[in-house]
Amino acid sequence: MKGRTIRRHIRESFKSLGRNGWMTFASISAVTVTLLLVGVFALIMLNLNNxxxxxEEDVEVKVLINIIDDEQQAKTAEDNLIEQVKKIPGVAEVRYSSKDQELDILIEKLGEEFKLYEQSNPLRSALYVKAENPEEILKISDKIKKLENVYNVVDGKDTYENLFDFLETARNIGLILVLGLLFTVIFLISNTIRITIIARKDEIEIMKLVGATNSFVRIPFILEGIWIGILGSIIPMIAVSFAYHNLYYTLTPRLKGQLLQLLEVTPLIWQVNGLIIILGIFIGMWGSFMSVRKFLKA
Incomplete structure (x- = not known):
């Protein structure tokens, strides 16, 4: 296609946007509202997934080690146990905590009154074990229980099983909602664009009567769909960026140390804005292409 023809198509697509002002406004408004919903939902789902x-990364089991009075024997037994645990398939990290360190943790969590036990520490040394795949942690726990010098394994079996079930359900529901929302967005916007093009069916028929090829008729409408998608993306991108920026810097100090932590503004906003504009362009192109295709077949 010649450069002059391309420039002509671009020029005509802009002129058509102006000539069909109200229909263009309706299409852009539909794109704006639906892409705003997409942006908000994307932010929510990405933060929930994070x-x-x-x-899951914090899932671990605590291995309590048998008490051995002889210091040298105790050190050898602990080293052997650590090596055995590391060799278990799927183990990602093994962290040793002496009984003195365990007491420090207890004092920090429960209060200064537990300092009384510094003179005669009743606690056991422990290993904290993490799995490469958090869902395999209970299988690893069962293998650790069979090792020598293991007093007990605290794995929170019921808690972890419920946690994994909940996370899997939440992700599946989120995926279904995302796909449902995307389908709804594509349906609504493409129908709005289709109505715009149906209102201009006479224009398409005249172009066909004077000998215009299908591609010559189609390209200006596809370009219009692209401009509508881009223009409809501007407000959602600005609104989502502004709202999340303020939300992040307002809530982050309050959520410090909590389970829920918001993703940093960048690169999250760039990713969501990229999704919005790409989706807007795709829907505009697709809606225009399918709508014009109906008339070109007739």
């Missing part, structure tokens, strides 16, 4: 991933 929280779920963070929870």
């Amino acid at each position: 929280t779920a991933s963070s929870v």
Whole structure:
């Protein structure tokens, strides 16, 4: 296609937007509203998924080690146990905590009155074990229980099983909602664009009567769909960026140390804005292409 023809198509697409002002406004408004919903929902789902991933990363089992009076024997037994645990398939990290460190943790969590136990520490040394795949942690726990010098394994079996079930359900529901929303957005916007083009069916028929090829008729309408998608993306991108920026810097100090942590503004906003504009362009192109195709077949 010649450069002059391309420039002509671009020029005509802009002129058509102006000539069909109210229909163009309706299409852009539909794109704006639906893409705003997409942006908000994307932010919510990405943050929820991040929280779920963070929870999974914190999944670990605590291995209490048998008390051995002889210091040298105790050190050898602990080293052997650590090596055995590391060799278990699927183990990602093994962290050793002495009984003195365990007491410090207890004092920090429950209060200064537990300092009384510094003179005669009743606690056991422990290993904290994480899995490469958090969902495999209970299988790893069962294998650790069979090792020598293991007093007990605190794995929170019921809690973890319920947690994994909840996270899987939440992700599946989120995926269904995302797909449903995207389908709804595509349907609504493409129908709005289709109505715009149906209102101009005479224009298409005249172009066909004077000998215009299908591609010559189609390209200006596809370009219009692209401009509508881009223009309809501007307000959602600005609104989503402004709202999340303020929300992040308002809530982050209050959520410090909590389970829920918001994703940083960048690169999240760039990712969501990229999704919005790409979706807007795609829907505009697709809606225009399918609508014009109906008349070109006739």
